[in-house]
Amino acid sequence: xxxxxxxxxxxxxxxxxxxxxxxxxxxxxxxxxxxxxxxxxxxxxxxxxxxxxxxxxxxxxxxxxxxxxxxxxxxxxxxxxxxxxxxxxxxxxxxxxxxxxxxxxxxxxxxxxxxxxxxxxxxxxxxxxxxxxxxxxxxxxxxxxxxxxxxxxxxxxxxxxxxxxxxxxxxxxxxxxxxxxxxxxxxxxxxxxxxxxxxxxxxxxxxxxxxxxxxxxxxxxxxxxx
Amino acid sequence: xxxxxxxxxxxxxxxxxxxxxxxxxxxxxxxxxxxxxxxxxxxxxxxxxxxxxxxxxxxxxxxxxxxxxxxxxxxxxxxxxxxxxxxxxxxxxxxxxxxxxxxxxxxxxxxxxxxxxxxxxxxxxxxxxxxxxxxxxxxxxxxxxxxxx
Numbered sequence: 001x002x003x004x005x006x007x008x009x010x011x012x013x014x015x016x017x018x019x020x021x022x023x024x025x026x027x028x029x030x031x032x033x034x035x036x037x038x039x040x041x042x043x044x045x046x047x048x049x050x051x052x053x054x055x056x057x058x059x060x061x062x063x064x065x066x067x068x069x070x071x072x073x074x075x076x077x078x079x080x081x082x083x084x085x086x087x088x089x090x091x092x093x094x095x096x097x098x099x100x101x102x103x104x105x106x107x108x109x110x111x112x113x114x115x116x117x118x119x120x121x122x123x124x125x126x127x128x129x130x131x132x133x134x135x136x137x138x139x140x141x142x143x144x145x146x147x148x149x150x151x152x153x154x155x156x157x158x159x160x161x162x163x164x165x166x167x168x169x170x171x172x173x174x175x176x177x178x179x180x181x182x183x184x185x186x187x188x189x190x191x192x193x194x195x196x197x198x199x200x201x202x203x204x205x206x207x208x209x210x211x212x213x214x215x216x217x218x219x220x221x222x223x224x225x226x
Numbered sequence: 227x228x229x230x231x232x233x234x235x236x237x238x239x240x241x242x243x244x245x246x247x248x249x250x251x252x253x254x255x256x257x258x259x260x261x262x263x264x265x266x267x268x269x270x271x272x273x274x275x276x277x278x279x280x281x282x283x284x285x286x287x288x289x290x291x292x293x294x295x296x297x298x299x300x301x302x303x304x305x306x307x308x309x310x311x312x313x314x315x316x317x318x319x320x321x322x323x324x325x326x327x328x329x330x331x332x333x334x335x336x337x338x339x340x341x342x343x344x345x346x347x348x349x350x351x352x353x354x355x356x357x358x359x360x361x362x363x364x365x366x367x368x369x370x371x372x373x374x375x
Contacts, residue, residue: 014250023237028241040302040375043313047313124296171305224231
C-alpha cells in the first residue's frame with residue numbers, strides 16, 4: 001500500500017495512508033500516514049461505530065495540513081485481537097453416515113442463510129466455492145487429512161482459496177449464532193479450535209506438508225502464527 | 227494466535243525502498259474530491275476475483291455496497307467487514323463528510339488492489355499503480371485515502 005502512496009503522490013494526488021505495521025511505514029516513508037494498531041482486517045478499528053471511524057478519518061485527513069512529508073502519526077487507541085473462541089454451541093450429529101465435519105457444514109446452513117439475509121444478501125462466500133458446495137469441499141479436506149493426495153482429491157480450486165470460502169461460511173454463520181462473533185478474532189478462533197471443519201482443515205494442512213505440497217498451498221490454510 | 231506475531235514477521239521482510247518521498251499539496255479538504263484506494267482486494271461479486279499473484283486493480287463505483295472481501299490471506303479478521311464494510315472501505319463515512327461539507331466531493335470511482343507484489347516488486351510501481359493514478363487524475367481526484375486490510 002505504501003508503494004501506491006508514492007505512486008499516486010508522484011502523479012499529483014495527495015494521499016493519506018492508514019498503516020497497520022509501523023516498521024513498514026517507517027522504512028517506506030509514505031507521504032502521510034496514520035499508524036493504527038487495530039486488528040489486521042479492521043483498518044478503521046470498530047465496525048458499526050460511526051463515531052470511532054470518523055475519529056480515525058479526522059486524524060488521517062488532518063495530516064493534509066502538513067507543509068512537507070513524510071508525516072507519520074499514530075492513533076492513540078490500541079485494539080487487541082481476541083483469542084478466546086466463541087462459546088456458541090455446535091449442532092448435534094444428524095447423519096452418522098457423513099463425516100462429522102460434513103454433517104456440521106450442512107447443519108450450519110440455516111445459520112449462514114440467516115446471517116446473509118440480515119445483511120441484505122451480502123456475503124464473501126463464493127469466490128471459488130458456492131455455499132451449496134462448501135460441504136463437498138470440507139469433505140475433500142477430510143479426505144486429505146486421511147491421507148488422500150491433496151492434488152487428486154478433487155478440490156475445485158487451489159486449497160487456499162477453497163479454505164477462504166469455508167472459513168468465511170463458518171464466520172458468517174457464527175454472526176447469527178453469537179453476538180460476540182463481531183469481536184475481532186473470536187469467530188476465527190472458534191472455527192479453527194472448536195469446529196469439526198476447522199480441525200479437519202488444520203489436519204489437512206499438516207498432511208499436505210507431509211505430502212510435500214507447495215508451501216503456499218498448505219501454509220496459508222490458516223493464520224501464519226498457527 | 228495474535229497480530230503482534232504477524233507484525234513481527236512483517237517487520238523482518240524486505241520492502242521496496244524510495245530514495246525520496248513525492249509530496250503533493252492538496253486543496254482545502256472542503257474543496258477536494260476524495261477517493262478510496264484499498265489493498266483489501268474487495269470487489270463486486272461479478273468481477274474477477276484476485277489471485278495471489280494479481281497485481282492489478284478493480285474499479286468500484288461510488289454506489290456499490292454489495293462487495294466481496296476477496297483477499298486470499300488468512301492472516302486477518304474478516305468478521306468486521308462482514309458486518310460493516312466501512313471498517314475497511316469507509317465509503318459511507320465519506321458520503322457523510324461530503325454532506326456535512328467537510329470534504330468537497332466523493333469520487334465516482336474507487337479502486338481495490340490486493341497488496342500483492344511480484345518478485346521484482348515493479349508491477350504496482352510501474353504498471354498498475356500508475357494506470358490507476360491516471361484514472362484518478364482524469365476524474366479530478368485531489369485526495370486519496372489508502373486503506374490496508
